[in-house]
Amino acid sequence: MFRSLHARALCALAVGSVLLSATACSSAESATKEDAAQGSSSCSALDPSLAWYGDNRVRLDAMMTEFGTCGAAGDVDDGAPLALFDWDNTVVKNDIGSATAFWMIKNNKVLQPAGADWATTSRFMTPAGAAALSAACGSETAPGQPLVTSTDLDCADEIVAVLEEKTRDGQVAFDGYDHRRTKAAYAWAVQLMAGHTEDEITEYARAARAENLAAAEGSDQTVGTTEVDGSVRYYAQIEDLVKTLGAHGFDVRIISASAEPVVRVWSEQLGLDADHVMGVRPIVEGGVLTGRLRGCGGVADGDDSVIPYIDGKRCQVNEVVYGVQGPTAFEQLPADRRQVFAAGDSVTDVTFLGDATAARLVINRNNPELMCNAYDNSDGKWLVNPMFIEPKAQADAPYHCSTDAYTDAAGAKGAVTRADGSVIPDQVDSVA
CATH class of the missing domain: 3.40.50.1000 (HAD superfamily/HAD-like)
Structure with a gap:
């Protein structure tokens, strides 16, 4: 049963909208009358003090009234x-995956790959990408040990560049993947977490979150010598929604x-x-994350293509x-x-x-x-x-x-x- 104090107003405002049918309006209005008769309260609409474009807030309220059930368990x-x-960039402004990767680079949490061979970190990394990372990050650090990217600015800069899909000299860093099922650079941001426990990654994410929320809105940060986004903000309208x-x-x-x-x-x-x-x-x-990813749709775990x-x-x-x-x-x-x-x-x-x-x-x-x-x-x-x-x-x-x-x-x-x-x-x- 739909129960909304705002049903009449929403129906009036949603005339002509495909989101709220005449039948739904009639049902919502009937529910409003029932609410009044029972003296019950109804679900609130979106906060009118938060700005939306055009009639988007009204249409979203109408959709929730039509398809929702006030107070029901959402399962x-x-x-x-x-x-x-x-x-x-939907719930928050900017990218939390990038924010976490940047925090890890600044705090020496990226580990040297097996054999100091960056080709092992992604099945889709090109020879040019692997060579650029090897040249920048060297082989002095033992495999599985932290790269000192807080001070090795050359290594930090190359990792940041590859996260954007190209080496610093403009060569393609990833290739050979299905562009409708994955983006290899996005996957690589996760694969850089290999060697850590999930509890450690949770700790790093919390630290990155605190840092990005505390930073001035719209500010940048320097990772290596590269300027990147330095703040993240929740959208109040989406949190309310x-x-x-x-x-x-x-x-x-x-x-x-x-x-x-x-x-x-x-x-x-x-x-x-x-x-x-x-x-x-x-x-x-x-107990630790590997550089391999779970599959989907019949694609085997570790195939890394989805x-x-x-x-x-x-x-x-x-x-x-x-x-x-x-x-x-x-x-x-x-x-x-x-x-x-x-x-x-x-x-x-x-x-x-x-x-x-x-x-x-x-x-x-x-x-x-x-x-x-x-x-x-x-x-x-x-x-x-x-x-x-x-x-x-x-x-x-x-x-x-x-x-x-x-x-x-x-x-x-x-x-x-x-x-x-x-x-x-x-x-x-x-x-x-």
Whole structure:
């Protein structure tokens, strides 16, 4: 039963919205009358003092009223609607995976790889990437021992560069992977944790969190000699949305391309249990993390070719939340076995966002493929919102949706298409 003090106002404001049907409005209004008769209180709406773009707050309130059950336990196994959030630059401003990696580099927590051979750290590292790291970091440190990256600035700078996918001299650091299932540099940020226990990684994540929250908003930090982001901030609007969804009986979960132990630390502030956080999953052996990752969709553990990235996010949601095993986990499930709501900010989120059946919130970071889908809005379920902190400027030119905004599995560029195969025309960036 839907029970909302705001039902009449929401229905009036949502006229013409695809998110709130006449039937739902009638049901919500009836529930409001029942609330009044019983003298009961109802779930609160989103905080009106927190700014949203356009009518996004109203539409989100309407979605929660229509699909939620006030005060219910949010468990998808019991039929609760599922709400999924990406983490980096969706729940917070900036990237917690990067923040943790930078903290580890500054504090000598990256260990010398086996045989001082950086090719062993990622199956997708190119010879150029491995050679650049070996030249910068040397072989003097014994394998398994900490590299002194707090003072070895050459080594620190090369690691930071490779985290951005290229060596300092511009050579490609990773190659040969499926670009719709993983991003090798994201995986490598997790693989750099090899040799530590999960408790140690949790400790490092907490230290990095404290450092980044204490830093001035928008500030940079120096790692080696490289200037990188130095602060992270929770978006107050998203924190409010997560908690309001929970109050409406949604099962709220995170699906991130950062390391799962790291995301668990940051998600504690939102009141989310550890088992509601999904991320890149390193394999643990002998009590320590290895450089190998858990697979998905029938891909063997240690194959390292799938992380929660684009189609890999759908796979992990289908496998972990819905219990789908084997290659079928990469396929879209029927509507009654998919998330009602999803939120994201980048191409890594485009597949699981598209799977959401009622509403898809996009934080606009000018990512071409994602914004092509969001602005095309072919089914009326996409909501675009500028970044809540330091929003990006409007893109100068239309997104090249009809030609090269899509990246296929091999990394080649092409047109972005709808579910029916039709090509999305170029889209103008209008929400900034």
